[in-house]
Amino acid sequence: MTTATLAVPATPAAPRRRAARRVLPGFNLTLGYTLLYLSLIVLIPLSALVFKTLSMSWAEFWVAVSAPRVLASFRLSFGASLIAACVNVVAGLLVAWVLVRYSFPGKKIADALVDLPFALPTAVAGIALTAILAGNGWIGQWLEPRGIQIAFQPAGVVVALIFIGLPFVVRTVQPVLQDTERELEEAAACLGATRWQTFWRVIFPAIAPALLTGFAMAFARAVGEYGSVIFIAGNMPMVSEIVPLVIIGKLEQYDFTGATAVASVMLLASFVLLLIINALQAWGRRRYGGAP
Template identity: 80%
Template sequence: MRPRKTVRVLPGFGLTLGYTLLYLGLVVLMPLGALLAYSLSMSWGDFWATVSAPRVLAAFRLTFGASLAAALVNVAAGLLLAWVLVRYEFPGRKLADALVDLPFALPTAVAGIALAAVLAGNGWVGRWLEPLGLELAFKPAGIVVALIFIGLPFVVRTVQPVLQEAEKELEEAAACLGATRWQTFRHVIFPAIAPALVTGFALAFARAVGEYGSVIFIAGNMPMVSEIAPLIIIGKLEQYDTAGAAAVATVMLLISFAMLLAINALQAWGRRRKGEAA
């Protein structure tokens, strides 16, 4: 008896693989290749002089440092928010759930103007914070606040489905066996949501590194103080220094790729360890 042929919804492997590689090549690899080509048009000495300038290094430190801080804050805040939205019923829960997606839909320039209006010295919040010595507008701290705002949905929407699918019976069993709330969270809940948390962190970090519109309005854009790397790139393009802009962008690309690669390796190690434990 001849084995029955498997009926697939999509076309064959060769066609779908070819389309996938073509699409990725046109949308992802071609722009990155053009970026590297512009960078290679410079000599190594010019490239190093561009990316190692004190102003550029300060922008790198601020961009990646603020992005890392914002992503870490979003991991904790996003987990708490996702937990409340999934585990509790309260008036306005659906509205709160919808508001989480607002930074996705809101134009980044609008977000920047809104944050500046709130955090500036004469803003709704800034007028009360500045007398206490807490200045957020036109400072690195304001950049972190802006990046937290635009990155929070990535963590919430990554963790929320995992919490919804989690088996509450395991938590009840842990409680029946005498586990405390902290022990239940540490040994039952956290291992299940850890991969989603890492993914949310990676997405929030990647978005924060490349953010421009919501940051320039709140940063003040002062060189060596509150100037981000994307603004350096824009400035070089306005000066028709395409190669210099490509050099700065290449360093950002390499650092971001290295960090995402490390995060993916951490995720793979976590899955492997979880499989061995099972």
């Protein structure tokens, strides 16, 4: 005898609830805390500097920022930062390439050493660089008799800025290189492209936004650097004096107006660099889908 199997009717699916666009619990509290914290830590101090600058007359401001000693410090700080950032773009790309594309003994140690300038106190970095580059240092004792002096010269400032800026380029380019598709390189090789053509036409366009971002970050970091530079620069007016030291010198002389004027120029430069970095990151995301 056959038994008819009755099909149990499927229960109708529960109607989907429309996802209500709810904010996280405690949104008002966390938003208020965030705005209060940012105001106390960032906005209020910077606003005080801006208002202090606006209270100055144009003549006072111009006299403060156009003094020969101040202009020389601007040229040194921005010029040395530009040179150091350009060097770090090339060196950082090479370091990131080696860490991503090759395997070798001690690779993890080399990768960790890249972050050392992040963790190392800037004063320690300055003392270490001075110890090896001064006239009686390990390297300086061989260079100075040949007429090459690095410590207590603008060249020493550039070396210090290269040291503290390298990780910004490496850590910006490294993840982008890791995400590049090897299939594109293999396809270019199959089509007869040389290694240089493959790099220039396939790899470089993908990492260009990351390189530009790393350059801007290294430049921004170098412009305001103080701790690692003050020891190796020598801080000689019109020769190796950087802008942060000029500001400190004016404060020690109770020239608050001059210090405010110089600091406002640095604040404006930092704001412009921040806009450039954000614009480069947004351009990279739009063009390369997440890079850098």
